[in-house]
Amino acid sequence: xxxxxxxxxxxxxxxxxxxxxxxxxxxxxxxxxxxxxxxxxxxxxxxxxxxxxxxxxxxxxxxxxxxxxxxxxxxxxxxxxxxxxxxxxxxxxxxxxxxxxxxxxxxxxxxxxxxxxxxxxxxxxxxxxxxxxxxxxxxxxxxxxxxxxxxxxxxxxxxxxxxxxxxxxxxxxxxxxxxxxxxxxxxxxxxxxxxxxxxxxxxxxxxxxxxxxxxxxxxxxxxxxxxxxxxxxxxxxxxxxxxxxxxxxxxxxxxxxxxxxxxxxxxxxxxxxxxx
Numbered sequence: 001x002x003x004x005x006x007x008x009x010x011x012x013x014x015x016x017x018x019x020x021x022x023x024x025x026x027x028x029x030x031x032x033x034x035x036x037x038x039x040x041x042x043x044x045x046x047x048x049x050x051x052x053x054x055x056x057x058x059x060x061x062x063x064x065x066x067x068x069x070x071x072x073x074x075x076x077x078x079x080x081x082x083x084x085x086x087x088x089x090x091x092x093x094x095x096x097x098x099x100x101x102x103x104x105x106x107x108x109x110x111x112x113x114x115x116x117x118x119x120x121x122x123x124x125x126x127x128x129x130x131x132x133x134x135x136x137x138x139x140x141x142x143x144x145x146x147x148x149x150x151x152x153x154x155x156x157x158x159x160x161x162x163x164x165x166x167x168x169x170x171x172x173x174x175x176x177x178x179x180x181x182x183x184x185x186x187x188x189x190x191x192x193x194x195x196x197x198x199x200x201x202x203x204x205x206x207x208x209x210x211x212x213x214x215x216x217x218x219x220x221x222x223x224x225x226x227x228x229x230x231x232x233x234x235x236x237x238x239x240x241x242x243x244x245x246x247x248x249x250x251x252x253x254x255x256x257x258x259x260x261x262x263x264x265x266x267x268x269x270x271x272x273x274x275x276x
Contacts, residue, residue: 038276041097042069048104049201058261077201080208084112097121099272114214121275123220130239131210138206142232146181170200181229184253215243221271230254
């Protein structure tokens, strides 16, 4: 009888393990079943004016860590039709579902670039322009925007560029406008380092007319910076509401993608999960 004790103890262990396994399977299986099927979408991040692809660095890193394929093509910032065509051609090289994300002027670009592309399943606007047909971006910034001034020469440096159409120039933000308004909320030293490397937007791009907006047919999300001094919160809310976007507010300025990347990444991933 003594020799049966180890066997009985072993049977009790197996019984407990089986019960624990049953509980785990019950908890995990429904959750697994709730995940959408199909491949994860490629996430394409489009930067805005006075910036480049490095502005997405913190968000890119988080998305990569979470297993997403991420692409950050350069936005030429030459004219809205040209910039949209550039991104549209880039998208045509990708297979499978796409989540297209735009910051600032990049929002106007994705609004045009995604139109007619069946692979683009979601649009995400981050402190961005979301124009309707026949609208230009500068008037959409809002009456209280730091850019909405009687004399544009107080906020922009006008710089000629080779081959420019008559009257067109590159627009660089003046130092104080860049550091105090465009980069509000960014640590001062970092803002000072970003200023010299800004990439200009042409005057033609700022005044270019938008085409049929992709948000009419593609589901969209909008991250609204409540302290944005470039595209005012009121202007953002108007565009996001008009596009029927799912709106997430963050207490940040125009460069929330740098100062507060976590909630923006979360919104992008929400769009990604909804798109496949």
